[in-house]
Amino acid sequence: MDSPPVLRRSTRRRSAAPPAPPEPTRGALTREAWTEAATEVLVDQGIDHVRVDVLSKQLGVTRGSFYWHFKDREELLRSVLQAWRERATEQLTQRLERARDDAHDQLRDVLSLPFRGRAARRGARIELAIRAWARRDELARHAVDEADAARIGYIAQIFSALGFPIAEARHRAFITYAHVVAESVMPGQGGPAALGQRQERTKLFEALMLASLGG
Numbered sequence: 001m002d003s004p005p006v007l008r009r010s011t012r013r014r015s016a017a018p019p020a021p022p023e024p025t026r027g028a029l030t031r032e033a034w035t036e037a038a039t040e041v042l043v044d045q046g047i048d049h050v051r052v053d054v055l056s057k058q059l060g061v062t063r064g065s066f067y068w069h070f071k072d073r074e075e076l077l078r079s080v081l082q083a084w085r086e087r088a089t090e091q092l093t094q095r096l097e098r099a100r101d102d103a104h105d106q107l108r109d110v111l112s113l114p115f116r117g118r119a120a121r122r123g124a125r126i127e128l129a130i131r132a133w134a135r136r137d138e139l140a141r142h143a144v145d146e147a148d149a150a151r152i153g154y155i156a157q158i159f160s161a162l163g164f165p166i167a168e169a170r171h172r173a174f175i176t177y178a179h180v181v182a183e184s185v186m187p188g189q190g191g192p193a194a195l196g197q198r199q200e201r202t203k204l205f206e207a208l209m210l211a212s213l214g215g
Contacts, residue, residue: 030069032083034070035076036083038050039084042133050077050080052076078139085143088147093150093151096154107158115198120184130143152173155177159176172209183198
């Protein structure tokens with residue numbers, strides 16, 4: 001009598017489901033990436049929207065990823081202000097100082113800042129957003145006050161090097177700084193001929209600031 005056939009377990013494996021895309025790990029996003037994302041939200045939507053849930057959704061990560069880098073929202077806001085201070089004040093003035101030895105050339109570089117294309121436009125948008133934030137928040141106001149003082153101080157050094165007394169150099173520095181800020185945040189003044197008018201206005205301003213009080 002024939003023996004019954006031996007049943008063998010199939011060696012074929014069921015096809016596995018395709019693996020889900022990995023979620024970014026806690027360390028996948030740097031502290032700088034969170035700070036940059038927060039800055040963009042600040043510019044586009046205002047300070048009230050700079051929240052952990054908003055940023056997590058925008059970046060496609062969990063809230064836990066945020067707390068890997070920051071203790072709380074306030075620490076993130078301090079990081080935004082610190083990054084702005086380093087980029088728009090400390091690093092900028094260092095580049096301007098290294099670029100030129102002649103004080104007159106340094107002054108012209110300062111006056112040219114509002115005309116530096118995309119970088120100038122983005123810097124102006126961030127500046128406006130932070131100044132709007134500073135009107136209602138002491139932390140931001142303190143950062144803006146420090147930035148203004150440092151920038152005016154740098155420009156005052158230029159006027160001192162040009163031969164103006166210290167007190168007068170600071171007055172001229174303040175007026176120059178106000179002019180640069182105004183040109184940065186009002187780039188469209190003058191309609192289609194705006195660029196040419198701005199350049200002519202800057203030349204006139206330069207001549208006025210370099211003129212002695214006695215004429």
